[in-house]
Amino acid sequence: MIETTVQIKNKAGLHTRPAATIVKLASKYKCDFYLAKDGLNINGKSIIGVMTLAAEMGSEITLTFDGPDEKESSNEIVDFFNRGFDEP
């Protein structure tokens, strides 16, 4: 299992579009992927779940990856967070 904490870097925060992209990325991999914030633990392959997460710029989310391809999955998803969702 891989556990890591990431910070939201873009101005608009975790809005609908990055949420959709995260779910799409996670769905490519077999491993389980969870996002934890404010006492909620959300399955990262569930768009409706990720849409309940309020994450503004500067806030932190804990990501866990668990499964055979956890390394590849975490690399790609953590990178997407670190790039600030490719937004300003």
Place this chain on the structure above:
Amino acid sequence: MKNFKHIYKEAENKVQGIAAAPGIVIGKVYLFTKEKLEVSHGAITDVEEAKLNLEEAIKQSKKELTKVFSIAREKMGEERAAIFEAQMMILDDPVLLETIEKRIENEKKLPEFIVYDEITKYQDIMKHSKESYIKERAHDIDDIKNRIIRNLQKKRWQSKITHDSIVVSDMLTPADTLLLSRSNVKGFVTDHGGLTSHAAIISRSLNIPAVVGTHNITKHVSEGDTIIVDGFHGYVLINPSDEQIKFFTEKSEHLVQLQKGLEEFKDKPAVTIDGRQIMLYANVDVSGEIDIVVSSGSNGIGLFRTEQILEEQSEFPTEDEQVRIYSNLSSRIYPNMLTIRAFDIGGDKFKLLDYSESNPFLGLRGIRLLLENLNLFKTQIRAVLRASQNRNVQFMLPMISIMAEIRKSKEIIEECKAELKKEKHHYDKHIKVGIMVETPAAAVMTKEFANEVDFLSVGTNDLIQYLMAVDRGNDLVSYLYQEFSPAVIRTLHHIVTEGNKTKKEISFCGEMAADTLAIPLLVGLGYKSLSMSPATIPYAKRIIRYLNYEHTKKLAEECLTCHTEIEITHLLEKFFKDHSITRTRQII
């Protein structure tokens, strides 16, 4: 021969609303009431059948949403269509679907109840969020929830719409309006909403007659009733008499002829008989209206109301998203000008930001809100600047009431320019910045404010409201919302006279310009550029080409001596009669 006035005076079957899109139509009521969706808690015996029904409903919902998504992309652009994409992903959400299936197996209840219950759980989490944009999402999810349930109940409302249906609804969401507009709908009537509601905007862009804001039309009509919708006067007649049907059938046939005739004006300039050219610009709410703008023969976009982007996206668009929207518009109308108005949020227009104010119309709205939310403001300024490369974009500030607001905004614009220069972005260094004159304070200070900016635009909707101290949405006092009140006319005179001393460009962008009665007066007062809904431009052009500027000047002088609104409207009507100019609503 009876006229509209007689007909409406005598009619006891009339409901009044706001004339949102011109045209006359007679048709059968299709009551579009999503609220009627009732979820049954019934038990089931056949789990497999229930799961199959669910699968089919999901499949059907996907099919519908794919259609909505593609229409949305085409009409509103990729960015604003994103919300529909997320809704489509929900239909593939493995966690949600698995939970629903398991619950059907375990609880043996109708899938519609399980779907309702399970999705509502997520909505409850969203509704309890501290962030207002997450709260808003709960509404977006309603659409997908109801869609699945509706399909489970095999209530496919689309099939009920026959070719002459008039959609009557309490209000319409963007998705509803877009889809319905594709189902050969003849007209729209709603309880709620104003000139900038989705039903109104889409109706105008598709030339579908609409009356909005009737308060309670849904209570007065039943499915299948015959109604007449008059999108010129804002009336609906329920189960009309033979006499009314005959009257309106003739009018609408006449209208078809007239519209054919209007097409010939498209490529002709709006010039008075004695050679004074009036520039006609389009007010644009959604980028989907651009086709009508191009085909209406306008001189450009006089007002792009950007707050509509927020309303449809239900979250703040990023700088890049805004650049794409603005650039798309500016290149579509190039070399004509595009005037982008900064987000006019607040008042009745937008409720995404959770400010609680006892008097929002006198509160944090327009420039006041932007200066309090510099991130939002700067993102928009940067986007407008980046979209200005073709040098056909100008930027306009709403709700200015003091000099400091202008100066502060100009400073911020300069800051943004410096940032962009550093980042090696291209932009129009000499982009024109103007203000809306829509508060009495700005009207009084016209000359001084004009000296600070490149252009002025008079917004009568708000100006009249603030000048007359009347809430146009309040039925108890809305009679005071008088476009032709001497106080309004004298103020408009003051603005144009004072503004002209500075040689700065003054345009007029209130809905008042769409009222053909006002046009000779506005021309006579000295307004040389008018901005209005694109669909009304050909009508205005026709009137202007019949006018003699010298005569309109005399008319304006006379109106300025009047003491009451009624005197002014009489003068205007007399002017039309004396010069044998027929107004569209009189011709039809």
